[in-house]
Amino acid sequence: MINYDTFSQVEMRVGTIVAAESFPQARKPAYKLTIDFGEHGMKRSSAQITKVYSLEELVGKQVIAVTNFPPKQIGPFISECLVCGFDRSPGEVVLAQPAEAVPNGTRMY
Numbered sequence: 001m002i003n004y005d006t007f008s009q010v011e012m013r014v015g016t017i018v019a020a021e022s023f024p025q026a027r028k029p030a031y032k033l034t035i036d037f038g039e040h041g042m043k044r045s046s047a048q049i050t051k052v053y054s055l056e057e058l059v060g061k062q063v064i065a066v067t068n069f070p071p072k073q074i075g076p077f078i079s080e081c082l083v084c085g086f087d088r089s090p091g092e093v094v095l096a097q098p099a100e101a102v103p104n105g106t107r108m109y
Contacts, residue, residue: 008109009068010066010068011066011067011068011107012064012065012066012067012084012107012108013037013040013064013065013067013105013106013107013108014037014062014063014064014098014102014103014104014105014106014108015035015036015037015038015043015062015063015065015067015081015104015105016035016036016060016061016062016063016104017033017034017035017036017058017059017060017061017062017063018034018035018036018042018059019033019034019059020032020033020034020055020056020058020059021055022055023046023075023077025075025076025077026046026048026074026075026077027075028048029048029050029051030046030047030048030049030050030074031046031047031049031050031053031055031058032044032045032046032077033045033046033047033058033083035063035065035081035083036104037065037067037081037104037105038103038104038105038106039105040067040104040105043065043067043080043081044077044078044079044080044081045065045079045080045081045082045083046074046077046079047083047085047093047095048091048093049083049085049093049095051091051092051093052088052092052093052094052095053095061095061097062097062098062101062102062104063083063084063095063096063097064083064084064095064096064097064098064108065081065082065083065084066081066082066084067080067081069081069082083095083096084096
């Protein structure tokens with residue numbers, strides 16, 4: 001169990017996907033996403049969501065992501081945030097999204 005102070009250190013923010021590209025160099029099938037977090041800037045992420053989403057349908061979607069992890073090298077790519085999602089079945093990740101649109105950069109509590 002963790003306490004609220006520990007949880008509050010994790011910055012989960014809403015952002016809008018502005019670009020999605022294939023990532024053939026990834027060990028597991030993934031996309032490279034560019035996400036707009038408003039005043040918190042643009043961040044890139046590698047996301048293993050290829051079984052559920054096509055590249056075309058991702059642009060414009062709002063997603064929830066952890067934005068205060070250190071950058072992580074994934075092959076030739078630097079991931080700057082962790083996009084949140086849920087396994088609906090093995091290898092099928094469904095994105096965590098707000099039920100209604102909110103301003104980019106809004107923090108989840």
